[in-house]
Amino acid sequence: MITLGIESSCDETGVALYHDTDGLLAHTLHSQVALHAEYGGVVPELASRDHIRRVVPLIQETLRQANCTLQDISGIAYTAGPGLLGALLVGAGVARSLAYALDIPAIGVHHMEGHLLAPMLETDAIQPPFVALLVSGGHTMLVGVEALGRYTVLGETLDDAAGEAFDKTAKLLGLGYPGGPAVSKLAQQGDPDRYTFPRPMVDRPGLDMSFSGLKTTVLNTWNKAVTAGDDSEQTKADICRAFETAVAETLAIKCKRALQQTGYRTLVVSGGVSANTTIRQRLTQVAEALRGEAFFPRPEFCTDNGAMIAYAGHLRLKAGQRTGLDFSPRARWSLEDLPPIA
Template sequence: MLVLGIESSCDETGIALYDTEYGLLAHELYSQVELHALYGGVVPELASRDHIRRLIPLIQATLKKADRQQSDIDGIAYTAGPGLIGALLTGASVARSLAFALNIPAVGVHHMEGHLLAPMLEEQQPEFPFICLLVSGGHSMIIRVDGIGRYKLLGDTLDDAAGEAFDKTAKLLDLGYPGGPRVSNLALQGTTDRYKFPRPMVDRPGLDMSFSGLKTFTLNTWQKAVKENDATEQTKADICRAFELAVADTLAIKCKRALEQEGLNRLVVSGGVSANREIREKLQALMKKRRGEVFFPRLEFCTDNGAMIAYAGAQRLLASEEQGLDFAATPRWSLEELAPISL
């Protein structure tokens, strides 16, 4: 089955062709970073309008790269939520219209299920069951995964997700947009032992997380440096280093606790923040010490992309799951609401 995947949940337009026999054939991605940089964050209306401009040309480019025709497509998968309502509707309307024209099935995909299954695009795939750490701009979740659609939420963020905390830290330090990569890059120049940031909620039982306090700690640390005439680029780098270490340590502690609680020794880490070097190294060290396994998507599939949507949709289409002509975008949508499938 040849499946076209369409991702348009926020500020990246992703298209991919996934063949259930031969794997990923081609993918294209357009990022709106430059469009939103002027405003210091994503402007939903501008994001929706840009998706409209990009979707059809990217579909054509992906088909050409894979040496396929529209008539070769057997099914379409599109992101139905969560995300920005206007951005979701642009992708959904193109997907449903094309599916109707080609008389093929279409299925709406949960954006976070796409991220969760992104490591399945790699040659070495994790076996079920496993613990998944999903860390992105809007989500920080720890999930027990017993199969596709068999998800149990073990821990969630109570306020700012890890990605949000990175972006807000960048804004507090006037590092520009997008914030997360800029904090990480500056952290490489930072001194490890100058500042010690708290590891939030690690002294409490459970797997829930909170990162808003780190943002406040960053602000207080920077304001003190300004007051002491020490507002230098090196100080910014040292703060970024301390912040990044605090997030990485917190996530590692929570993952270790989840693995022990569930009696598992296999960890999957996905979502945009999973591209962070420090977080990867901490979790790799954790699993090496435990003699367990850890799986990451390749860097290009950590952020939003069409390949993960094509893969997740293909699994559901293979299980004969599809929607009718009516479609809806779901800005808020729990993973635990998804139906389990058996392949």
């Protein structure tokens, strides 16, 4: 069984082919970073138009890399939400049209379930139950995974997602877009002792998070430095170091609580921010201190990609699940609304 996966929820067009015994056969990706860079963020209409231009050539290239034809495909998975509606409609429309023409089943995949399952693309060691931390530019949430498809949201950000806070910090410091990699790179040169930023909401019970206050701390710290005539690259690096450490420590404290609260030993971390080296190291330490283990996708599967959609869709198609022709992409969609994978 070969599943074609199509991801088009935001600013990356991803396509992949997943085989039930051979695993990932091929995957291709086009990023729109350059397209949106001059605006400092994603422009939805431009994103949708670019998906239209890219998706069919990427499908053709993925098939070529895997030495497959359309007739070899057994099912099609596409991102049905959450995301930008226009962008979602592009992938959904192409997927549904292909499935109808080829007379094969199609399944709409939850974008965050794709991220949650991404580390399983390359290891069989991850078995439920476990705690998943989904941390990206649009989402930051802790999820209790009792079984595949049976999810309980344990806590989530009340405002900015962690990745959004990285991007806003980069913008405040004039580091460009996207901000996460730029902040992390500069943080490596920062003095860890110069600034100490707050760890939001760790002094109260619960697993909800907040990152907008860190953005304000960055702004105030930078403005004070500029006023004092200290607007050097080193000062920017020191601020980035303090910011990144605060985010990593906040996530670590919340993950530790989630593992202790559930009694689970396994921590699965995915989403774009999971590529951050400091965060990976800190969360690995948390899991190991509790005699558990942390799992992460390889860096290329941390950001949005077709491979995670192909894999998640493959599991649901094998379970006999289907999406009808009356598909409706969803800008908002709770993980808790998904049916179990059985």
